[in-house]
Amino acid sequence: MKKWFVLERFMFSREVSRRLAYKFDFFFSLFTISILQIIIPLYVLLLYGVSDGFPGWSVGQALLLVSYISLGESISAVFFQGIIWNTVDNVKKGTMDTWLLAPMHPLAYFINRSVDVEDTGKIVTSAAMTGYALFLLEATILEIAFLLLYLIVPIVFFTTLAILASATSILFIDSYRIYEFVNLTSFLSKYPLSIYPALVQTLFFTLVPLAAIGVVPILLLYQSASWILLASALVVFVLCALSILWWNNTLKNYGSAGG
Amino acid sequence: MVDIIRVQNLSKSFRVAKRKEGLKEAIKSIFSREYTTKQAVKDVSFSIKEGSIVGLLGPNGAGKSTTIKMLTGILSPSSGTVSCAGFNPFTQRKEYVRHIGALFGQKSQLWWDLPAIDAFTLAQHLYDIPRAEFLSRRDDLIKRLRVEEEVYRPVRNLSLGERMKCEFIMALLHRPKIVFLDEPTIGLDVFAKEHIREFILYAQKTFGTTFILTTHDMDDIDHLAQRVIIINHGTVIFDDSLSALRGQANMVKNVRLVTQTRLPSLRQKGVSSIARISPYEASMRLDTSILSLQEFITRMTQETVLIDLEVSRASVEEIIKQLYLS
Numbered sequence A: 001m002k003k004w005f006v007l008e009r010f011m012f013s014r015e016v017s018r019r020l021a022y023k024f025d026f027f028f029s030l031f032t033i034s035i036l037q038i039i040i041p042l043y044v045l046l047l048y049g050v051s052d053g054f055p056g057w058s059v060g061q062a063l064l065l066v067s068y069i070s071l072g073e074s075i076s077a078v079f080f081q082g083i084i085w086n087t088v089d090n091v092k093k094g095t096m097d098t099w100l101l102a103p104m105h106p107l108a109y110f111i112n113r114s115v116d117v118e119d120t121g122k123i124v125t126s127a128a129m130t131g132y133a134l135f136l137l138e139a140t141i142l143e144i145a146f147l148l149l150y151l152i153v154p155i156v157f158f159t160t161l162a163i164l165a166s167a168t169s170i171l172f173i174d175s176y177r178i179y180e181f182v183n184l185t186s187f188l189s190k191y192p193l194s195i196y197p198a199l200v201q202t203l204f205f206t207l208v209p210l211a212a213i214g215v216v217p218i219l220l221l222y223q224s225a226s227w228i229l230l231a232s233a234l235v236v237f238v239l240c241a242l243s244i245l246w247w248n249n250t251l252k253n254y255g256s257a258g259g
Numbered sequence B: 001m002v003d004i005i006r007v008q009n010l011s012k013s014f015r016v017a018k019r020k021e022g023l024k025e026a027i028k029s030i031f032s033r034e035y036t037t038k039q040a041v042k043d044v045s046f047s048i049k050e051g052s053i054v055g056l057l058g059p060n061g062a063g064k065s066t067t068i069k070m071l072t073g074i075l076s077p078s079s080g081t082v083s084c085a086g087f088n089p090f091t092q093r094k095e096y097v098r099h100i101g102a103l104f105g106q107k108s109q110l111w112w113d114l115p116a117i118d119a120f121t122l123a124q125h126l127y128d129i130p131r132a133e134f135l136s137r138r139d140d141l142i143k144r145l146r147v148e149e150e151v152y153r154p155v156r157n158l159s160l161g162e163r164m165k166c167e168f169i170m171a172l173l174h175r176p177k178i179v180f181l182d183e184p185t186i187g188l189d190v191f192a193k194e195h196i197r198e199f200i201l202y203a204q205k206t207f208g209t210t211f212i213l214t215t216h217d218m219d220d221i222d223h224l225a226q227r228v229i230i231i232n233h234g235t236v237i238f239d240d241s242l243s244a245l246r247g248q249a250n251m252v253k254n255v256r257l258v259t260q261t262r263l264p265s266l267r268q269k270g271v272s273s274i275a276r277i278s279p280y281e282a283s284m285r286l287d288t289s290i291l292s293l294q295e296f297i298t299r300m301t302q303e304t305v306l307i308d309l310e311v312s313r314a315s316v317e318e319i320i321k322q323l324y325l326s
């Protein structure tokens, strides 16, 4: 565990200096990526400006929902989701071989090697938007502390998707498009659940715990829902554990490339 | 000395999707895909003593790299057992790889955009090498391989040979017990090859490192390997010392004859690769372990008059080619 953090820190600083070799490109993409991140929160504000917005949800709550999920997603993007591209790329070229030579759990090492510094801009923007939403809601210190703690759930959720995508690409080599599935999930999760039919809502609390990554903490804090909903967060952890097991298993089928 | 590597009945087959040519076939393959199995390694067994240098030879596609990948824990064997330094490479990979180093000539372990020296620091963290120790090892390797200046340049700007030396350092920083080298000298000039060979011998002598290397360069084998394992079509066809291989080479002669009358029939046991240059001249290979030179000449002079006779020793390379073909 300690080694993972040491490597993560090392990789982060290496990655920054690597990207600084092409300064303009780095700053430009940092900038565009962080700007793009404001679009959905802006859209929410606009929606509430011209209509009643989502039934039962105040503008602060809706804004918190989208920014909070984005925050979890961005943290996952910087530290974990890079494994998607990296496995697709390395499996294709057969260079994954050299990564398997590291004396660590391979998934942990893959994550180390996949730091994506470009997306740090996203973290800043979504943290700022989350802060603004909390200001609108007049959140207490305790509420903020709970939300910070709960952030582990969306992070784990998006990381789970990345692990699944990575495992698929080890098995089927060229399966880039799986990433679109990741995007779709995050998109679906950013709507207050009330817009979905009842059956879908149930599904999102259970098997496909989309509600757990954003809707649940807001319902708990601001709509005094039952704490039983926290169980859907547990589903996220179970799915994550299963995806790690599956990932490990795919290595048996890894065929490398000739050479 | 003890066996550090033991391989028994090792096999590996790959499932390969059959792809036929053309768009129509590509669309068909979405619905039903045919698979074939490619058996890359078949029932290979050998063991290797600690501290030795072993050359793994074989023609393209023989299964050398696949064998190395199984020995390094990258691929899981289809059947058979491997034990390296007391570990099962695939199932105990995490602990095992600490003790090995590997260099795949075609696959870089360095960062393209950064100087090699940065990648070396990754190795320090990865293998928990104490800083002072790391620095002294690193600088020693850099000096021995003569890349003092190159390690500070982005890898992208290095020549193939310079990069390969850096890859070599990367694979050896943690002082592994066993080092696997898959075509380490591919594309290198004579000087770079020499530096790398010198270093391999130095590491073997100083640290007792075991080296297993695949190569198509007979010079590598000549300078380094004490033992040679030849693989063809996934099976071991020769496994003995280099001197045995040389001995075999000594036993085989290249013979060229010029005769006064038309050449008699040359077809007989021990004579192979017959090439008639003219009705009076031919070259051939003579295996003196089957037919002695004395006996061969006697037979020839009984049937014709020799004008010229040239006998030379076959090279190790020729012997290996012969082995590949048989």
Ligand SMILES: Nc1ncnc2c1ncn2[C@@H]1O[C@H](COP(=O)(O)OP(=O)(O)OP(=O)(O)O)[C@@H](O)[C@H]1O
Residues within 6 Å of the ligand: A255, A256, A257, A258, A259, B014, B015, B016, B038, B039, B040, B058, B059, B060, B061, B062, B063, B064, B065, B066, B067
């Ligand atoms: N990932 C793979 N999937 C399918 N077949 C493979 C794969 N890797 C290797 N092969 C096949 O297995 C056989 C052995 O390949 P391998 O790479 O071990 O050969 P090699 O002895 O290293 O040859 P070379 O000298 O050309 O590097 C080849 O016929 C190759 O086509």
Ligand SMILES: [Mg+2]
Residues within 6 Å of the ligand: A259, B064, B065, B066, B182
């Ligand atoms: Mg090979």
